Amino acid sequence: MKRTLWPILLAALAAAPSLRAQDAPVCTDRPTKANAPCVVPQGRWQLEADVGSVTRDVRGGLSTQTVYPLNPTLKYGLGGASDIEVSWAPRVRVTTRGDGARTQRTGHGDLLLRVKTRLHVGDAVSVAVIPFVKAPTASTGFGNDRWEGGVALPVSVNLPRGFALTFGPQLDVLADADGSGHHAALSNLVNLSHPLGERLTLAVEYWRQDNADPQGTVRQASADVALIVAATHNLQLDVGANLGLNDRTPDRQFYAGIAYRW
Numbered sequence: 642m643k644r645t646l647w648p649i650l651l652a653a654l655a656a657a658p659s660l661r662a663q664d665a666p667v668c669t670d671r672p673t674k675a676n677a678p679c680v681v682p683q684g685r686w687q688l689e690a691d692v693g694s695v696t697r698d699v700r701g702g703l704s705t706q707t708v709y710p711l712n713p714t715l716k717y718g719l720g721g722a723s724d725i726e727v728s729w730a731p732r733v734r735v736t737t738r739g740d741g742a743r744t745q746r747t748g749h750g751d752l753l754l755r756v757k758t759r760l761h762v763g764d765a766v767s768v769a770v771i772p773f774v775k776a777p778t779a780s781t782g783f784g785n786d787r788w789e790g791g792v793a794l795p796v797s798v799n800l801p802r803g804f805a806l807t808f809g810p811q812l813d814v815l816a817d818a819d820g821s822g823h824h825a826a827l828s829n830l831v832n833l834s835h836p837l838g839e840r841l842t843l844a845v846e847y848w849r850q851d852n853a854d855p856q857g858t859v860r861q862a863s864a865d866v867a868l869i870v871a872a873t874h875n876l877q878l879d880v881g882a883n884l885g886l887n888d889r890t891p892d893r894q895f896y897a898g899i900a901y902r903w
Contacts, residue, residue, distance in 0.1 A: 664874075665679075665682070666871060666874055666875075667687065667871075667874070667875050667876065667877050667900055667901070667902045669687075669689050669877055669900040670689065670714070671689050671714075671879060671898055671900060672844070672867040672869060672879035672880070672881045672896070672898050673830075673832055673844050673846045673865050673867050673881060674809065674830055674832075674846060674848050674863075674865060674883075675795065675807045675809050675830055675832040675844075675846060676757075676769070676771060676793055676795040676807075676809055677769075677795060677797065677807070678759055678760075678761075678762070678767040678768055678769035678795050678796070678797050679759070679767070679769075680718060680722060680723060680724040680757050680758070680759055680769070681716045681717060681718035681724040681902065682718045683718045683719065683720035683721070684718055684720070685717075685718045685902055685903065686715065686716065686717055686718075686902070686903055687715075687716040687717075687718075687724075687900065687901070687902040687903075688713060688714070688715055688716075688899075688900065688901050688902075689713070689714045689716070689898070689899075689900040690711055690712060690713035690714065690898060690899055690900075691709050691711065691712040691713075691896050691897070691898045692710075692711060692897055692898055692899055693709075693710065693896060693897050694708065694709040694712060694894065694895070694896035694897075694898075695707070695708050695894065695895050695896070696708075696891050696893070696894040697891070697892055697893055697894075698885075698891040698892050699892060700888065702739055702740070703737060703738070703739040704737070704738045704739060705735065705736070705737050706735070706736045706737075707733065707734070707735050708733070708734045708735075708736075709730055709732075709733055710732055710734075711730070711731060711732065712728070712730045712750075713728070713729070713730075713731075714726055714727070714728040714753075715727050715728075722758055722759035722760075723756060723757065723758045723759075724756070724757050725754075725755070725756050726753075726754070726755040726756070726757060727752070727753070727754055727755075728752070728753040728755075729749070729750060729751075729752045729753070729778070730749060730750030731749050731750075732747065732748075732749060733747065733748055733749060733750055733780075733783055734746070734747045735747075735783075746782060746783075748779065748780025748781070748782065748783040749778070749779060749780050749783070750778075750779050750783060750784065751775050751776060751777055751778050751779045751783075751784045752775070752776040752778040753773060753774075753775050753776075754773065754774050754775075754776070755771050755772070755773040756771070756772055756773075757769055757770075757771045758770055758771075764799065765798065765799055766796065766797070766798050766799075767796070767797045768794070768795070768796050768797075769794070769795050770792065770793070770794055771792065771793040771794075771795070772790070772791075772792045773790055773791060773792070773793070774788065774789070774790040775788065775789040775790060776788065785816050785820075787816035787820070788816075789813065789814060789815050789816055789823070790813075790814050791811060791812050791813035791814055791826075792811070792812055793809060793810070793811040793812075794809075794810050794811070795807060795808070795809050796808045796809075796810075802835075803835055803836050804833060804834070804835050805833070805834045805835070806831070806832070806833055807830075807831075807832040807833075807834070808829065808830065808831060808832075809828070809829060809830040809832070809848075810827075810828075810829045811827070811828045811829070812825060812826075812827060813825070813826040813827075813828070813852075814826075815852065815854070817854060817855055817856070818854050818855075818856045819855070819856060821855075822855075824852075824853050824854055824855060825853055826850055826851065826852040826853060827850070827851050827853075828848065828849060828850035828851070829848075829849060830846055830847060830848040830849070831846065831847050832844060832845070832846040833845055833846070834869075840870055840871045840872070841868065841869070841870055841871075842868070842869040842871075843866075843867075843868060843869075844865075844866070844867045844868075844869065844881075845864075845865070845866050846864070846865040846866070846867075847862070847863075847864060847865075848862065848863050848865060848883075849861065849862040850862075859889055860887065860889060861885075861887065861889050861890040862885075862886040862887055862890055863883045863884060863885050863886055863890055864883075864884045864886055865881065865882070865883045865884070866881060866882055867879055867880065867881030867882075868880055868881070875901060875902040875903065876899070876900070876901050876902075877899065877900040877901075878897075878898070878899055879897065879898045879899075879900075880895075880896070880897045880898075881895075881896055881898075882894065882895050882896075
């Protein structure tokens with residue numbers, strides 16, 4: 642009898658790491674701009690979405706408000722250390738006011754495909770790589786009708802007293818403003834998070850992008866803040882705000898969101 646139990650015990654021990662990965666709390670790339678090095682466990686699905694996002698910008702006497710009622714990302718765990726992620730906004734509404742006139746347009750967004758792979762997971766530092774491509778599926782006037790892509794390299798560092806620091810270097814290959822070719826844009830961020838209780842976490846972030854368009858370099862920067870609520874083991878809720886730090890960055894963005902794994 643004892644000999645017959647050994648195969649079962651050995652199988653349980655071998656499966657323990659994967660079971661622990663399956664049982665880990667939901668880990669997301671939202672709500673801030675920072676990506677996380679974690680991936681969705683093998684064979685599981687995860688939905689991350691804004692359930693209301695409003696961006697306002699005033700430039701040259703023209704006020705623009707962009708609303709995403711829903712902006713979902715669907716992920717699937719491929720196994721090992723990778724997942725695949727698809728993002729698409731089914732509805733976008735842009736309202737413009739200026740010179741006593743008001744116009745409103747509605748449409749849908751571009752399709753974004755990403756594959757995330759963990760490169761290293763440790764008690765102190767974790768790293769992942771995320772190549773991505775954007776397909777020009779947006780409605781007329783809601784995109785540039787060009788293929789674009791790039792790669793991100795999120796790095797997470799665990800600090801004393803529960804603090805976590807995330808860096809987010811990213812290289813984008815973007816279409817030129819005049820449509821003649823492509824150019825590089827470099828961005829990075831510093832994100833600091835800390836739990837405020839058993840289920841609540843605060844995150845603050847500085848983000849910057851240098852877009853080297855041949856028509857003239859565009860530099861954007863924002864200060865971001867978010868609150869994350871771990872509602873259950875597989876459900877996360879969040880709210881946040883992004884504040885533009887120069888005149889080339891949208892003035893402010895407010896959003897609420899949800900993430901659910903099954």
